[in-house]
Amino acid sequence: MSDTTGLPSIDAVVIGASAGGVEALLGILGPLRKGFALPIIVVLHLPNERRSQLAEVFARRVALPVLEAADKMAIEPGTLYFATPGYHLSVELDRSFSLSLEDRVHYSRPAIDFLFESAADAYGPRLAAVLLTGANRDGAHGLAQVKRQGGLTIVQDPDEAQVATMPQAALDIHKPDHILPIRGIGRLLVELERIAC
Amino acid sequence: MQSNHPAGRNSEIELRLLIEAIYLKYSYDFRDYSGASIKRRVAHALNQFECNTISALQEKVLHDPTAFMQLLQLLTIPVSEMFRDPSHFLAIRKEVVPLLKTYPSIKIWIAGCSTGEEVYSMAILLREEGLLDRTIIYATDINPRSLEKAKQGIFSMENVRAYTANYQQAGGQRSFADYYTAAYGYAIFDKSLCENVTFADHSLATDSVFSETQLISCRNVLIYFNKNLQDRAFGLFHESLCHRGFLVLGSKETPDFSAYGNQFEPLVKQERIYRKS
Numbered sequence: 001m002s003d004t005t006g007l008p009s010i011d012a013v014v015i016g017a018s019a020g021g022v023e024a025l026l027g028i029l030g031p032l033r034k035g036f037a038l039p040i041i042v043v044l045h046l047p048n049e050r051r052s053q054l055a056e057v058f059a060r061r062v063a064l065p066v067l068e069a070a071d072k073m074a075i076e077p078g079t080l081y082f083a084t085p086g087y088h089l090s091v092e093l094d095r096s097f098s099l100s101l102e103d104r105v106h107y108s109r110p111a112i113d114f115l116f117e118s119a120a121d122a123y124g125p126r127l128a129a130v131l132l133t134g135a136n137r138d139g140a141h142g143l144a145q146v147k148r149q150g151g152l153t154i155v156q157d158p159d160e161a162q163v164a165t166m167p168q169a170a171l172d173i174h175k176p177d178h179i180l181p182i183r184g185i186g187r188l189l190v191e192l193e194r195i196a197c
Numbered sequence: 198m199q200s201n202h203p204a205g206r207n208s209e210i211e212l213r214l215l216i217e218a219i220y221l222k223y224s225y226d227f228r229d230y231s232g233a234s235i236k237r238r239v240a241h242a243l244n245q246f247e248c249n250t251i252s253a254l255q256e257k258v259l260h261d262p263t264a265f266m267q268l269l270q271l272l273t274i275p276v277s278e279m280f281r282d283p284s285h286f287l288a289i290r291k292e293v294v295p296l297l298k299t300y301p302s303i304k305i306w307i308a309g310c311s312t313g314e315e316v317y318s319m320a321i322l323l324r325e326e327g328l329l330d331r332t333i334i335y336a337t338d339i340n341p342r343s344l345e346k347a348k349q350g351i352f353s354m355e356n357v358r359a360y361t362a363n364y365q366q367a368g369g370q371r372s373f374a375d376y377y378t379a380a381y382g383y384a385i386f387d388k389s390l391c392e393n394v395t396f397a398d399h400s401l402a403t404d405s406v407f408s409e410t411q412l413i414s415c416r417n418v419l420i421y422f423n424k425n426l427q428d429r430a431f432g433l434f435h436e437s438l439c440h441r442g443f444l445v446l447g448s449k450e451t452p453d454f455s456a457y458g459n460q461f462e463p464l465v466k467q468e469r470i471y472r473k474s
Contacts, residue, residue, distance in 0.1 A: 071420045071449055072427070084449055087420075090233030093203050098231040099420045099449050101276050102238075118233040121203055 008152055009196050011126040012075065012095075013038055013189060014119045016112030016142070018045040018134025020162025025132070026061055027182040028189065029080065034063040037197040038189075039075050041091070041119065043083040043110045045134065054082045071099045083110035090118035106138040116142025125150030128192055130185060131176075132156045134166030144174040152192075154178045154185060211251035212236060218255050223265055225339060226402040227272060229426035235272065242271045266342070273340040274421070277314040278359065279352075281416070282448050283366035286322060288468040290368045293443050294326045297411060303332040304410045306437060308401060308430075309418030310336040313347025314360075317376075318367075319414060320390040325370045329393065335408060337399035344396045350386035352377075357384040401430040406437045413438060417447035424455070431457040435473060444471040 017024055021044045029040070044054060059066040062080060067073075069081040069089050074096045083089035087099040089110045105111035116129050116139060129146040131139045133156060147153050153176040158164035160181045170176065178188060203209060212235070216227045227235060239251060246264070248254040258265040280286050297303055305323075310316050316336045323329040338344050352360075361373040377384035399407070401418070413434050419427050431452050434444055444452070444461055446469040452461040461471040 072424055072454060087449060088234075090231070092232055092423075093209075098233055100231070100234045100274070101417050101420070102234065102274060103276065114233075114237070117237070121209075121233070121236070124203060 005191060005195070007188075007192055007195055008125060010038065010123070010128050010152065010192055011196065012091075012119065012123055013040045013128045013130065013192070014115055014146075015040065015042045015130045015132065016044075016116065016134075016139040016166075017042070017132035018108075018112075018136060018138065018163070018166055020133035021045070022057075023162065024156065024182055025058070028130075028132075028186045029058065029062045029064070031186055032063060032189065035078065036064055036190075036193055037078045038193050039077055039079050039081065040064070040189075041069065041075070041081045041083075041089075041115065043089060043112045043115045045108050045110075045112075045136075045138070046085055054085075058082070069097045069099075071097060073097045083115065085110070088114040090114055091122040092118070093122050095122055106136045108136065108138050112139035113142040117145045120146040120149040120151055123149075123151065127151035128154060128189075130154045130156075130189075131167055131170050133161035133163050135163045136166060137169040139166060140170040140173050143170050143176065147174060147176070152177050154180060154188065156185065157181050208236075208251065211255070212239060215239065215251050215255045215258075218259050219265070219268075222259055223262075224403065225269065226400065229402060229423045229429075230421055231423055234274075234421055238271050238274075242268055245271065269340060270342060273338075273343065274311075277311045277417075278356065278363065279314045279318045280360060280363035280367040280369075281314070281318075282468075283363045283368075285445070285448065285468045285470075286318060286367035288465045288470055289445065290322060290326065292465050293412065293445075293470060294322075294328070296443075297328060298326075300411055301331070303328060303412070304408055305332060305334045306408070306410045306413045307334060307336045308399070308413060308415040308434075310338050310344075310347055310396075311340070312343045313350060314352075315414060315416060316347060316394060317350060317386055317390060318364075320394065321364070321369070321376055322367075324390065329390070332393055334394040335410070336394055336396050338396075339398065339400045339402075341398060344398065348391070348396050350388070350391065352384050352386070354379060354382050354384055401433060402426055406433050408437065409439050410437050410442060411439055412443040412445070414445045415447075415450075416445065417450070419450045420447065428456040431455045431461075435460055438473045440473065442473045444473070445469060446471070 064080040155176045
């Protein structure tokens with residue numbers, strides 16, 4: 001299931017980001033061309049969990065269709081999904097979304113761990129997980145779970161991250177497949193899409 | 198031979214067996230709950246019960262009803278707050294209450310009331326609108342311990358401080374402290390708020406309709422159900438509601454994609470307030 005680049009064939013990308021995340025995400029997602037065919041699911045921590053214009057902000061600056069992930073919504077190819085503030089976002093085995101209101105994880109709801117762990121269960125080896133800049137430890141366990149289920153793991157180079165805490169926390173417990181700067185992550189997603197589609 | 202499909206993994210098989218065992222033994226039906234959330238809670242339970250596998254947990258709860266009661270507390274989510282989403286309650290005040298006032302007597306069903314936060318919120322709103330005396334509230338949940346807590350109406354002061362801001366933003370007309378007595382870090386809510394409240398064990402997964410109602414509030418319960426079970430719940434609500442009755446949901450819940458999509462129409466879509474068509 002891999003080509004000469006050694007990269008696997010995947011069905012979805014999950015991304016977790018916190019402090020500094022908007023800029024990092026725009027750096028990765030902004031250059032993606034129209035027609036990029038993989039679904040991309042993003043948890044971005046926000047200071048005010050009840051208000052979000054994330055989908056609107058990114059819709060203006062990203063070529064992919066952008067949606068807020070809704071409960072029981074089926075995950076479609078070529079779509080960028082954002083977790084809704086105030087709720088945890090999970091992927092079910094049938095590859096649809098579910099929301100929940102369990103306690104905050106690392107003071108966060110949505111938690112990156114919840115998205116990564118559930119997506120790891122649903123997609124197994126056909127998943128790439130990307131952990132970006134942030135000031136807490138969310139996502140580290142989720143990333144390790146993605147690896148255990150055979151998925152591809154990518155961590156933003158902490159030296160380049162606006163806030164190194166979150167990527168460093170992941171590196172402390174897990175050796176990812178790739179440690180890359182933002183531009184490298186963008187290029188890797190393009191390559192993954194080429195292999196998958 | 199190993200199955201490549203995720204449903205063929207041992208952990209998935211064990212989870213299904215546990216849920217089946219709970220249903221057969223204790224009649225609590227989690228079979229149509231959303232899997233990801235249940236899985237996390239079972240993983241948490243494995244830690245609490247110091248079990249290495251879900252199978253070990255299954256053996257324990259099958260033979261020990263006390264252990265099952267403990268597990269039930271972990272499987273149901275008592276995460277609630279008073280006047281959660283204040284704009285929702287403000288919209289009920291402005292858009293629903295004037296119509297409720299046209300009924301000589303009112304029956305309200307709060308489905309999945311957990312530890313009672315939604316019940317007290319609704320009762321306070323109705324009292325301020327002069328409707329509480331002619332309203333009967335049925336507050337139902339599957340978790341007997343949550344119902345017991347709801348009946349007691351005792352909440353930590355720390356939480357109540359956060360609810361006070363919600364109450365004010367929700368159009369509250371008095372001082373929130375008028376509704377409770379503070380003692381030892383707890384707020385004991387005014388018992389008269391619950392004079393016309395019936396707390397009852399009821400499952401949206403296995404039980405049927407018990408009364409005709411004018412308004413049903415079921416907030417942040419349906420997100421834990423899969424599509425089948427959501428359809429069942431909407432069916433119960435549709436059957437229970439009177440002609441043009443009101444259904445109010447959590448901020449990310451909608452009947453739109455259910456089998457009952459065209460049988461409810463939005464009254465205040467943004468605030469998830471619907472009417473039976």
